[in-house]
Amino acid sequence: MxxxxxxxxxxxxxxxxxxxxxxxxxxxxxxxxxxxxxxxxxxxxxxxxxxxxxxxxxxxxxxxxxxxxxxxxxxxxxxxxxxIARTFQINQLFRGLEVVENVAMSVAERRGEGGNAWRPAAAQAEVLDEAMEILAGLGLADDALTPVRLLPYGRQRLVEVAITLGLQPRVLLLDEPAAGVPAADSRNILEVLSRLPAEIxxxxxxxxxxxxxxxxxxxxxxxxxxxxxxxxxxxxxxxxxxxxxxxxxxxxxxxxxx
Missing domain, CATH: 3.40.50.300 (P-loop containing nucleotide triphosphate hydrolases)
Structure with missing residues (x-):
C-alpha cells in the first residue's frame, strides 16, 4: 500500500x-x-x-x-x-466526575477551550451538546449524569471510546478494549465499535x-x-x-x- x-x-x-x-x-x-x-x-x-x-x-x-x-x-x-487517539489496557477515566463531564473535557480540549474557565456560556453549551451527541451515538445518553465510578466496567470502557471520539480522531488505537469485561459486555462493545464513523x-x-x-x-x-x-x-x-x-x-x- x-x-x-x-x-x-x-x-x-x-x-x-x-x-x-x-x-x-x-x-x-x-x-x-x-x-x-x-x-x-x-x-x-x-x-x-x-x-x-x-x-x-x-x-x-x-x-x-x-x-x-x-x-x-x-x-x-x-x-x-x-x-491519533488511543484507549489503554486500564482505563484512564476521571472516576469521580459524571460521564458527560469526562467527554466534555475531551471536546473542549479539541476546541482549544480546555483550560478556559471563562469561556462564553454559548461555547459551554456547544461543548455539552457535542458530548451528549457522542454519548447518544454510543448508547450512553442515559448514563450521562452518572459518576463514572458507579458504572459497570464494560460501560466504563465505552466511556473511554466516547472520550476519544470527542477528539475527532482519524486513527483510533484500542488497547484491549474487552479486557476484564464480561462476555455480554464485550459483545456490546464490539457492536458499538462496528457503528463508529466509517472514515476512522x-x-x-x-x-x-x-x-x-x-x-x-x-x-x-x-x-x-x-x-x-x-x-x-x-x-x-x-x-x-x-x-x-x-x-x-x-x-x-x-x-x-x-
Whole structure:
C-alpha cells in the first residue's frame, strides 16, 4: 500500500531497551476506514508499538506518517491534535466526575477551550451538546449524569471510546478494549465499535481471539517485536505458523513488558 492511500503508515520502526530489541523494523499500514487487529503472544511488543505510534516512546529508527505527514518527532499531545487517539489496557477515566463531564473535557480540549474557565456560556453549551451527541451515538445518553465510578466496567470502557471520539480522531488505537469485561459486555462493545464513523481507521490490540475474529477485517501478527504475518481472519486462522506461535511450538518470545 502506498503512502497516499494510508491513513497511518509505520515504516522501518525500531526500538531497543538496552540489548533487547522490542521493535524490529516494523512495517504497518492502515487505510482510511480500516478495521484491523494486532495480535501476538505475551511479550510480543504490542503495547510497545502503540506507545511508539502515539509518542509515549520515541523510536531509535523509522518513520510514522499520518495521511502522508511525518509525525515521528511530535510529542503525544501534538499527535492527538493531529488525529491519533488511543484507549489503554486500564482505563484512564476521571472516576469521580459524571460521564458527560469526562467527554466534555475531551471536546473542549479539541476546541482549544480546555483550560478556559471563562469561556462564553454559548461555547459551554456547544461543548455539552457535542458530548451528549457522542454519548447518544454510543448508547450512553442515559448514563450521562452518572459518576463514572458507579458504572459497570464494560460501560466504563465505552466511556473511554466516547472520550476519544470527542477528539475527532482519524486513527483510533484500542488497547484491549474487552479486557476484564464480561462476555455480554464485550459483545456490546464490539457492536458499538462496528457503528463508529466509517472514515476512522481502527486498530485494536487484543488477546481475546473471539473479539478479534468478530471485529477485524485484517489481522497483523506480532512476534518478538517484528511482524510475523498479516492477512484476513480466514488466512490467519489457517496459517500453521500462527497456530504454532499460540500453541507454544516456537521459541518463547522476548521479555518486552507489552
Amino acid at each position: 502506498n503512502a497516499t492511500a494510508a491513513m497511518l503508515e509505520v515504516s522501518g520502526l525500531r526500538r531497543r531497551f538496552g540489548a533487547l530489541e522490542v521493535a524490529r523494523g516494523i512495517e504497518l499500514s492502515l487505510p482510511q476506514g480500516a478495521r484491523q487487529a494486532l495480535i501476538g503472544p505475551n511479550g510480543a511488543g504490542k503495547t510497545t508499538l502503540v506507545n511508539l505510534i502515539t509518542g509515549r516512546l520515541r523510536p531509535d529508527a523509522g518513520r510514522i506518517r499520518l495521511q502522508g505527514r511525518d509525525v515521528t518527532a511530535l510529542d503525544p499531545a501534538a499527535r492527538v491534535k493531529a488525529g 481507521a481502527i486498530l485494536i490490540i487484543e488477546h481475546d481471539m473471539e473479539v478479534v475474529f468478530r471485529f477485524a477485517e485484517r489481522i497483523t501478527v506480532l512476534v518478538d517485536g517484528g511482524i510475523l504475518t498479516e492477512g484476513t481472519p480466514q488466512e490467519i486462522a489457517a496459517d500453521p505458523e500462527v497456530r504454532a506461535v499460540y500453541l507454544g511450538e516456537r521459541a518463547a518470545p522476548g521479555t518486552d513488558p507489552a
